[in-house]
Amino acid sequence: MGGTSDRQIKSSLLLCIFTFLSDTLVIECKTVYFNIEVNNNNYRYLQLFDLIENKDNIDIEVENPDKIIYNFIAENELDFEKIIKYAMDTKSRTVINKILVLAR
Numbered sequence: 214m215g216g217t218s219d220r221q222i223k224s225s226l227l228l229c230i231f232t233f234l235s236d237t238l239v240i241e242c243k244t245v246y247f248n249i250e251v252n253n254n255n256y257r258y259l260q261l262f263d264l265i266e267n268k269d270n271i272d273i274e275v276e277n278p279d280k281i282i283y284n285f286i287a288e289n290e291l292d293f294e295k296i297i298k299y300a301m302d303t304k305s306r307t308v309i310n311k312i313l314v315l316a317r
Contacts, residue, residue, distance in 0.1 A: 249302055257289045258299040262308045279315060 229242040251259060264285060267273075275281065286296070293316070300308045 249299075255295075255299055257291060258296060259303075261285055261289075261291065261296065262300065262303060262305065265308050265311045266305060282311070282315060 229240055232239050232241075249255075249259070261282070264282060273281065285291075286293075296312060297316075300312045
C-alpha cells in the first residue's frame with residue numbers, strides 16, 4: 214500500500230445471546246458493526262488475517278500449513294501483541310482461534 218491515503222474496512226458481525234428462562238430457550242440476536250482503518254501500520258496484519266481466513270477457499274497442499282503463517286509473520290517482522298490486538302479488533306473467530314493455536 215503506497216501513499217498516505219487510508220481506507221476503512223467496514224464489517225459486521227451477528228451476535229446472538231442464548232439464555233434459558235424457566236424451560237424456554239430465548240435467543241436474542243443483533244448485528245454489531247465495526248470499522249478498521251487500513252493504514253501503513255496495520256495492513257500487513259490485515260493481510261495475515263486474510264491468509265488465515267482463506268475466504269477464497271484455496272487448497273493449501275503442504276505438510277504444515279501453519280509454517281506458511283509463521284514465515285509470513287517472521288518475514289514481515291510482525292509483533293505478536295499487535296497481532297492479538299488487531300485480531301480482537303476484527304472480531305473474527307477464525308482469526309482469533311488460529312492465533313491462539315499459533316501462540317502455543
